[in-house]
Amino acid sequence: MQLGSGGKSFREQKVVAVTRKDQVYTILRQAIISSQLAPGEAIRKELVALQLGVSRTPVSDAINRLADEGLVEIYPQTGTFVARLRLDKIETAQFVRIALETAAIRRAAERSTADIVQRLRDNLDRQRKAADSRDFEGFYALDEELHDMICDAAGLVGLREIAAKERSQIDRVRRLLLHYETRMVETLKEHQAIVDAIADNSVERAAAAMEEHISKMGKMLLQLQTKRPELFAD
């Protein structure tokens, strides 16, 4: 597998493992979220195994995890396919995301420190630069980072991972939408409002800004469905 030497020089503290299946999982997930693997496309395990230079086992393991996450669909004895977008599933994911992230930001706003606010603002600066240079990928990564930072700021162990997992479905859509121009500028403004509210320790304002921000996508989504119907199921 062409991903670094694999030779661990010394015993790492607690890095629980970078197994092959983890690496395959990361690669496939990335490929799906970025639409490099398109919704509906078949995934041939054996081919993937061959391309990555591993056996079928870690590929199967990775795909099982992606199936739990709802990013692929496995039809027994038939095939594995990148999951198509489903409005009803996305609606649920939106709901979960709003519930989780508004709750998280309330806690974050309560307990925000100067240090945390500073790092949030740093992130926004970088977002501005990315937006100016129309760097979609960079902007997207910073967007994720911001949401992760807010989850962390809530001070709950493992919350970031849970939130990130529930975001999977939505991330695919978000990524696609970013390419439709003005969304990046709007998103930046919304992020600005969110960070300002946290800086002011305004719990309710922060929650409202977050809900507003997440909800915006629902409307854009319908546009996407008319423009790219082939990405959707049914």
Place this chain on the structure above:
Amino acid sequence: MQLGSGGKSFREQKVVAVTRKDQVYTILRQAIISSQLAPGEAIRKELVALQLGVSRTPVSDAINRLADEGLVEIYPQTGTFVARLRLDKIETAQFVRIALETAAIRRAAERSTADIVQRLRDNLDRQRKAADSRDFEGFYALDEELHDMICDAAGLVGLREIAAKERSQIDRVRRLLLHYETRMVETLKEHQAIVDAIADNSVERAAAAMEEHISKMGKMLLQLQTKRPELFAD
């Protein structure tokens, strides 16, 4: 595997599959949640495979899923263990559960129909009977069913499954706590308040009742830690 003939008489509509790994997953999960497999206990895959009459593959697959769910911990090349309870993880799970289920009950209270309310009350009647006869297992199952019904009443596809998954950690604790005396009676009262609020379409009251209900466990948890410290990590 001693779980039914396995002969599918005809082509089921969409029952996506009851594969061996699904069955093993269900069995192990059940065993963990019921503390039949105690926190910290080692799980020997080969033994499990032998006992269930399957190969190591479906057992590994099932255990991988349980690891994602946080119910077991896999130490590579070393062993697999039932996860010990961790206060910080449980705190996060509580937070997620409150965020998710209060949001769900708000929707449920908005859109509740006479039919749904009727079924909620039926469930409460059965809970009362179970409590009277000190049927812990039965009560526990009805408790789960009630929460599932409320999720369903929110009318969002797949929400129940997400909520159930996030409850995993807490379910283990809840199950242990039920055996400590008066909790069953209290729980029943709290459930009553929740259902009443839904029946009245009182969104805020329902959410408050649910939050109250879920929060109660936090306090009981500390008692459990003093009584059964061996169940906890660190």
Place this chain on the structure above:
DNA sequence: AGTTAATATGTAACATGTTAGATGTTATTA
């Protein structure tokens, strides 16, 4: 005796062979 190095052991991770079932195609029959 205490410390370090060699070794034994057990397990998950990984590789690969085999089976069963879903689906598409072709042949057969009315």
Place this chain on the structure above:
DNA sequence: TAATAACATCTAACATGTTACATATTAACT
């Protein structure tokens, strides 16, 4: 021609063999 049955093909599911690594145990040495 249309319906149906036999068959070919492909894939996930399952089984099992192999490897690498973490850990415990023992041995060697100061």
